[in-house]
Amino acid sequence: MASAQPDRLHLLGIRHHGPGSARAVLAALDAADPAVVLIEGPPDADELISFAASSAMMPPIALLVHALDDAANASFFPFAVFSPEWQAIRWALAKQRPVRFIDLPASHRLAERAKAAKQADDEGEASPEDSGAAAPDQPEAIDPELARIRRDPLAYLSTLAGYDDSEAWWNALVEQGTHGPEIFAALEAAIGALREKIDPLPYQPAHEAQRELRREAHMRLEIAAALGAQDGPVAVVCGAWHVPALRKKVALKDDRALLKGLPQVKVTATWVPWTETRLAASSGYGAGVISPGWYAHLWHGLEHKDAATLDAAGFTTRWQARVAELLRRNGRPASTASVIEASRLAITLAALRDVALPGLAEMREASLATLCEGETARFRLIEQQLIIGQRVGEIDDSVPQMPLAADLARWQRKLKLKPEALDSDIALDLRSEAGLAKSQLLHRLALIQVPWGRLQGSGQSRGTFRENWRLRWEPEFSVRLVEALVHGTTVAQAAGNAAVTNAQAATSLNTVAGIVRGCLEAGLSEAAETTIALLQQRSAATSDVGDLTEAVPPLAEILRYGTARELPTEALRLLVISLVEAICAGLVYACRNLQADVAAELRSRLARLDVAIGLIDDSGLREGWRRALASVANDASAHPLLKGLASRALYDHGVISPEQTALALSRALSHSVPTLQAGDWLDGFLGQSGQVLLHDHALRRIIDGWLAAIDGEAFNNLLPVMRRAFSSFDRNERRRLLDELARQRPLAVATMTEAAPLQPLTPLPAGTADFEAALPLLLTILGADRPMKDALR
């Protein structure tokens, strides 16, 4: 194939996202003037290449290729402005030369992945999804050293040459004036030798090795086709690693055989914005670079320049000026004079180290010694923004975008919310139109699983018109937007439909209530009405009071506090009322025949519900709730824990008087009642905190009085029950409780805490005898005997 006219084929082996490589590629393209440019990339996206010519395409951007039927099964192919592939595409488009991708189509890989996911599903395992590893377990031993060489062979070669930065090495090679093909030829020889050594070794898992063979076969076939189709020179831009394999003579039929019968799925592709953080190797991106920010600077600083016209001072000063600007933005002083000194130092350091231009290390040390006055902490403050960058790319409007992504872009422009790759915090005032619109957009995005913003703080809009959000754009959101397309073509539409669909699919009322709330916050009144109606239907159909009790509190909160937004309040109010009515009707039955754990859960739900109902301004509703509570309190077969809770709630609301409460207490804890039940009742009555007992004198008097009135034998029987009820209080509460009691009977307790319990007491004035008699046991009940002594020690 190529052997007929080897001079026509220019294999440009590059380093992905290397500005040095990009510059060398441009020089080589200018020299070779190829008729066709072939690029290592997914042919599935060939039609999209032409958009790269637009000046409105601002890298970092990526080609997103995903399976038509499953947007989650997707691959990204990122490009930075300094990526050689991107520059080669731009070169070809500017000169109106045909340019194509020649890698193995992504459709095969996506098909494989879909198959693997299906298999995993069938086996009942978690699907590997995006991890990229199709094989679930890899017993083969991969030498990490070799794997690293494979990942970045140029970095390995540069370490051999004694550089610790492969770009510095590449720059040194390129800047020394040997532009053009010689460099690629030399590199090809080096990689060829390297591959000869390590190709037989297991430097990657078998299935990946297989995939690589196929990729190279596909590229060889495409190159042969291009050489056959016309007579001009052909330039191929591909990873340096592949060059020797592409040069190798392999019979066409062998290559074709290798590619036969590969699985395939229908795919679709588009351009999506990418982020600088995701270009960095630290994000886990295999072909990532250490410092996208630095590489972008290198590229812009040295674009179309060789060593002779290089303006080292300008190059250095621009970087140091950026350092200064970031420092200032972070509230640290950084003077222009310091920028000048930093640049001078960086250039001198570079000269001292015999490099033509200051590298990242020289820049860093110079910034540290001057702008940061030697303080490493100050530099660290800005390091991430400086070295990695926080830019998100932009896509030309003319690119056929997924309609949702386009709609989101429109909103972003309208609301002046720019996507950024690093966390940024914003505070929204919901009273202002702009604030409300931003909040609604973010809430809508949350409904379609695009958590661009995360609500900070308590997360609730409880009684406030403020919302604090933390924004951070992730490239995956593009995929989520595609996935949400089934729901609609605008953000509002998709969010509304997604909410309704999710509400229909939801199994618990609680989830539906959450969605209703989400719709209200997102300002989707239609969807809110639909989901409210849905919730109404569901609640009518359900007989599980437990579920209903969970649905009410979030809705009640909206009703009470959500006044900063326009709400279909009436529908919501009706819903809440009907829900509460349903609960009231079924409450007694729901409280009967319960296991201990179910009762405990229902207890906490009812407690929340009680608070929620207090929030709703509707006296009829409250009346009904109190009646329901009363019927629970007086029901013979309701669970004692809930009976206790109901009695207490009634007492709190002032429905029953202290005298009645005392009666109920003594009734529930009488002799005839089994100890366990009595304990549950008391537990439910006291709740899980001793605070009320501390502050409510009347309540304390009731219990105190009841306790003092019972006889000795009954008291002994009740002792374990009492212990249990008080055990949920923490030690501080118990201690303060004892102090409160001691205030009423100071002398007695003082004596008691010092002496061992159950000692004969010093004589006391008459009238306190009852209390004295009860005191030793009271201490025991309160759990105050032993801990007290510990505490006093």
Place this chain on the structure above:
Amino acid sequence: MTTADASPKDAQLRRSAEALHAHELEALAQEDVRPRPTQWRLSPQAVVTYLMGGRTKSGVEISPKYIGSRRLIETAVATLATDRALLILGVPGTAKSWVSEHLAAAISGSSEMIVQCTAGTDENQIRYGWNYALLLAKGPSREAMVATPLMRAMEAGRIVRFEELTRMPSDVQDTLITVLSEKLMPIPEINDSIHATRGFNMIATANARDKGVNELSSALKRRFNVVVLPLPADLDEEVRIVTKRVGEIGGGLELPTIAPADQEIMRIVTVFRELRDGQTLDGRLKLKSPSGSLSTAEAIAVTIGAWAEAGHFGSGVIDAQSMAANLVGAIVKDPVQDKVVLQEYLETVVRERKPWADLYGAIRDVM
């Protein structure tokens, strides 16, 4: 160009860097083909080699003067090459003065233009003084002036060193501002000024941690490039530094020759590092730190002390006995608090290490 020195070299207690390493400087200068900044004895690269050690082309061994990051030294040398003044910061005992001395020696061939800053230093000691007899006889004139090291360095185009810059009051520090930014020193009394010759520069050292230091005036700080010398990164590096320095100092002090004591130095450095970092080397135990800074320089002093004790009074080998008193002296700076710290360290760490039984016993005896 060294100052006239009448006394015989051998009687001098401590010889200056340029005298001690004259042959290295000579060898480097002879083979140095790289461009040198005006008045520099060596090219910047050769200065770095002089400090970090290496070998010249003809095979002369250059001993390392600073053991640590090469990048820091490169930054320091590059700073001096840009005519910016250099400020070396660091906690006590991180070789600030040492580096400054060798830099001056390598660049200007003289490390002896030095101003020791103290709380009592005033402007006259920095800028210029007056010979009052001449001043009264002839009035203000150049002859009546008494030159300071700074003034002489400016005129001769050499490096002047300021030791412990922050020990002098901030308003006196500010005297240096004009010198640093305009490279000139006005003499208003005679309506004249001294312009610095090429090659003039300043190295200042300062530490921010000691008691009794003043704030470094921010106006002045902006005029320096700052290099922070860190504590040695790991045990091995610190042991290497101590071993090397002990050998040099001990040789200079004519201490009796004794058996090498690498193991004991390792123990001293371990104790110092653990107490300084507040945790054991393996990171398992948290420890209290004493009030002193426990710098590498102090570890060197302890070893020298132990050497002297072993050589003159002991068995001729540095052992637990000879180390104990020196160690306790270095660690216990505050008789109450530090004693508790050391006692705790002794009981929780030293006692648990079986091979350290001798040290445990010896320190207990001292305390």
